[in-house]
Structure formats: structure tokens, C-alpha cells
Amino acid sequence: MNNVDIKSPTLLLDVSKCRNNIRRMAEKAHKHQLMLRPHFKTHQSADVAQWMRTEGIQSCTVSSIAMARYFAKRGWDDILIAFPVNVREHAAIQNLAREARLQVLCCDRRSLESLEHCINTALGVKIELDLGSRRSGLRPTQRNKIDELLAFLEKSEVFEFTGFYSHPGHTYLARSREDIRSIYARFMPQLHNLRTAYGRQVGFSITIGDTPGCSVVEEFGPINEISPGNFVFFDTMQVNIGSCTYDDIAVVMACPVVGKNTDRKELLIHGGAVNFSKESLQDTDRNMHFGKLAHGAVSGWYGVMRRAFLKSISQEHGLVHAEDDLLKKTDIGDLLYVYPVHSCLAADAMGSYLTVDNVTLSMQPKL
């Protein structure tokens, strides 16, 4: 990484940390006999996807048709679109189903009825479950609705029921590894019941996709497929939750220092909401932050500055709270390395990566 060439906010990627994160998750999946179908919405990059392939990963999860199309064109032919069927995108789904083995999510029969009329290629359907995150999906106890959907799928000539999917996003409210394990323990009996009731179907799987759970839990019960996304990069949110340490975070935003206010203990950086998005988080010292600072190294970064944090951001400005030692050694024109609160959103906002070996990696272009 040639620091001199960095002129404006740049999302740096440590390939080694990223590939370690991928390898660790692949090993864990192997150990627990889980199929690993990573969510590509975090990295949106054909290169990162390729590193996954070298770990034996052949299936993926995406969050939009556009993203499915991008990866289908790059040789990924087993794709789960983990977003409720959007009936306005029927034609796009039909086109894509000709290029790859697609699965879609559903929790509402009307969406499928409408889709069935304009599709003539086989399509896998997973029923989405709400295991407590209250975003979308059927609750596991809504057996009448599940049975109604299954009856409909059974009669269909294009749809094939492939199991249940859930993103238990309430693990993001956890603040310890024990919290995460408790959340999993609470919904596990419900998943056992579903497997007993519906698990005889060929190709049936129960898929769970959240980075906190997949990183920390060791008891997967009837779950046989996992689809975490964020784990490739991690971020300060995952550190807070207990999924990883700062040294596992594989991306930082390199931000030029453009101002210094010693009285207020502040450094002004080029780096704002158009780079980080606007996710904030309370750290363990109860400071609301938009990012935490890494120590810079000759090549890359390490650790965390305990008492420094990105305290506010506007469109392109960022204000860093800095204690005396950091103020003393930092000049206008220096770079600060900021761990994002939410790496998925920072990556999406930036649209490309610069590796510490000075290679630019592109991402799925915005339409």
C-alpha cells in the first residue's frame, strides 16, 4: 500500500485478514457439517468471491436481482436471493433462472401466485422464517400458513420447496458471546419441530444467516446451511457484539487529515456519510461513534486506539475525538485509518477496494 498515492477517502482491504476470515468460517462449516452459502451483499466483489471458491465454496446468497445477475455472469450458478420476491421483478427472475440455479424467499402466497404466471423455468423456493428479528418471515408457530404455502408449492410445476431460511438479525442486539448463544438456544426447539414436520422433502435444508451466530455458536442442531455475509470483513459493530476482535477487521477507511483543533481535542478528516453511510454505535466507553481508529503500520494497520473515535460525520467531513498522544503525532496531510461501524454499508458506499498490496478491486457497479 503506497500511502502517498491516497488522496481522498479510500477503502483499504487487507487480503490476508479477509482470507483468514473466509478460511475460518469454511473450517467451522466443515467441522459442523454445514453447507456454507455466504452472503455476497457485504463484499459485492468478484475477487473476494473467487477467494471463497478456493476454499471450496460453490454457492452464494445475494440480496437483489442485480447482484444475482452480476455473480451469475461470473460463474456462480447456485444462488439464493435472500429477499422477499418482488412481484415487479418477475421478468428479471425468469431471465436469471435460465442462467443459474436460483432460489427465492417467500412468506406470502400471493407473491408466488403472481410469479407463477410468468415463469417457466424451475425455481427453488425457501420459506422465510422470523425467529425473533421481527423484520420479515413467518413465525415457526404459524403452521397453518406454512402448510398453505407448502400445499401451493407442491401443486406447482415450476416451484420446488427447498426448506426454510432465516436471518436472525436480533443477534445484532447481543453484547456478548453468551447473549448470541442464548438467542440461538431459544429458537432451536422451533427449528427441530420444523425439521421433524417437513424435513423428509428431498433437497430440504434449514439455512441461517447472521454473522454473530455463525461466528460464535457451536450448537447448530437441525441447521444444515449457513449464509453469513459480514464475516469476510467484520467491523466495530461485530466487535461490540462479540463476533470478532479488532484485528480480524479486514477493511479500514483511509482518511486524509485536513484540520486540527488541539483545544477541542479534534482532528478533522476527509471522510463522511458518503463514505461510511451513517451507522453509529455506542462503544464500551459509552461514546457514540461512527468509526474507531486503527494504528497505522508500514503496510496496513493493527489494533485499536482505545480513546479515539469518529464522533460526528456530515456529507464529506468527519470529526475525530483524539487524545493528546494522537494529536501530538498527527499532522495535517496524514492519513487516519478508520474501522467502519458497518462494513457492508461502507463497501456499498465506496464501490471499490484498494488492497494493501496496491491493487484496486472493483465491485458490482450501481445501476
Added chain:
Amino acid sequence: MNNVDIKSPTLLLDVSKCRNNIRRMAEKAHKHQLMLRPHFKTHQSADVAQWMRTEGIQSCTVSSIAMARYFAKRGWDDILIAFPVNVREHAAIQNLAREARLQVLCCDRRSLESLEHCINTALGVKIELDLGSRRSGLRPTQRNKIDELLAFLEKSEVFEFTGFYSHPGHTYLARSREDIRSIYARFMPQLHNLRTAYGRQVGFSITIGDTPGCSVVEEFGPINEISPGNFVFFDTMQVNIGSCTYDDIAVVMACPVVGKNTDRKELLIHGGAVNFSKESLQDTDRNMHFGKLAHGAVSGWYGVMRRAFLKSISQEHGLVHAEDDLLKKTDIGDLLYVYPVHSCLAADAMGSYLTVDNVTLSMQPKL
């Protein structure tokens, strides 16, 4: 606008509302004999800029070198880069200064010293003031520092002092028109003092750039140039502050409905943080929201649904709180029209507009 063609989250632009917003601000500037130098970071669009030109506007403000370059290439040749000089971008500043009359901001002599060594084209410099927003700039009372900067500028053969600039962003904390006026009244005496002390310089101006103030204030005292940005579109934040009404907001995000949960009074939409960014706001009913809903019309939208709001967003999902009437009339596959909390960030996230007359307008591409 052909609703049927909208498949996924789309940022709609009502050209008529937008041009009315531009016209109103141009008339106000004319009435108060203020030069209008709008901030283009909100729209980042050559088309919107062109509508400004037809109102007689010939100067602009931008927030980055990349944005300055984009507009310079489109015939804008009087550009203020309202961001502290980034010493890593010297070469880019020098290149750009050959193409357009540039002004940059400064509040630290070291940045200018470093810039002076590698520039040989005339460059305007405004001293940035902190009038209470505590982001960047010198306080008006730091006369020693101001004098030191001026002495440096006077000796320089490339720099030309052109006045003072401030973005009094603390007007964003206002919650009434009276609040905004009080904030202006508080800093006005300080600006009078600066004009008395330094205003004899040729080409001197005092520039203020915030949409709340420029929309509401009628007493501009020694201010002779304004550079608001957000006013072209407005958003729910500006409604809360008192800068505009909902019917002035010129952009909405059209979001397909992909789920419905009548028990929880929720509609699930395709539309999340990658579309809106993640700015939230407490509305007047104390509901934290990521957007408010407009009523749809045959062409465009109007008003606001008082009791509906975007209550949470993740990367691509949005959850709308909906009362019974909205739930009753809304089906999966319908579009909802969501006013963004912060239109600048939503526009930046989306990268293009669809007008209600079905024309796609492009924006400055991300690098």
C-alpha cells in the same frame, strides 16, 4: 412517470417542485442583493445545475475536487470548493485551477504553505469561520489567527483573499423558524465586526451556506453571498427544522411493497440503507423515522401521511409503520413514495434520478 416500469427502489424527481425551489431562492437572493452560489453537493447533476443557470446563477459551491472537476467540464467556471484544503490533492487543485476560477477554504496556515509550493495559477482563498457549529473554521474572535492568515495571503503571489465563508450547521438543531432566526441574530454582530475590519479588500464577500437560514432568515446584515444546497430538494429534516413544507420536497424514493403484516401494522418495502443512507430523525409525534410517506398521485405525489413512517431499515429492507387505512389499500407489488430524511445522502447513494416525466437524469459518477 410510468409506475409499471419501476421495478426496484428509484429516486423520483419532481422537476416542477425542484425548479420552484430554485426560483424562490433566486428571487430571495435578488431581493436581498445577495449573490447566490448554490452548493451542488445535494444534486450533483448537470441537469439540475442547468435549471439554475436559467435563473441567472453562474457560480457554484462544491464539496470535493472530483465534484469541482465534473462541473468545470460542464461549463461552470466560478467554483468554490467548500472543504478545507486537503494537502494531498495539490496536483488536482493546480490542474483544476487552469480550467476554472477556483476558490478554496482555509483556516490553517500550514495547508496554504504546503499548497503554495506546487501551484502557479491564481487561486482565491476564503477563510472559513466557525459561527457555532463546531465542525471546522476559525472563531470570529480569533483575530490573531485571522490576521496571521491574511498577512500570509497578502505576501503570496498565487493566493487572493476573497473573504469569509461559514456553514452554520447548528441551524440544523433548530426546530422552528424562530430558532433559526435567533441563531443568525446571535452571530450577526461578529460578521459586522469582520466586515468593518477586513471588508475594504477588493472582491471581499461574506458567504453563508445553510438551507435553514437561507430559507427562513430575512435579515442578512453584512452577508453578501449565500451558498445553500439542500433547498433544491428539501427533505423531512428541513420540514422538521421549519425550512419548508412537505409539498416543497422535490424527491421521493419509490419503493416496491414486498410484504405485509397486518397484525404488526407493517409494510415491508424494497428500500434500505443503500438507498436512503442511514440518517434518522424524530418526527413531531416523537417517532424515530428514516423517511415519511407521501400520498401517490397519477403523476407524482403530494402531502404526507401523518401516521405512517419508515420505522427501520437494513441494507435493502425497509419496514413501514402503517395504520389501518394504508394497510387496507396497499397490496404487495404496490409502490410507496418515501420522503428521505436527508435528500443529499439519498441522492448520493442512488446516483441518478427518474423525473415524473420519465426521463433519467445522471449524476456525477463515483470514482
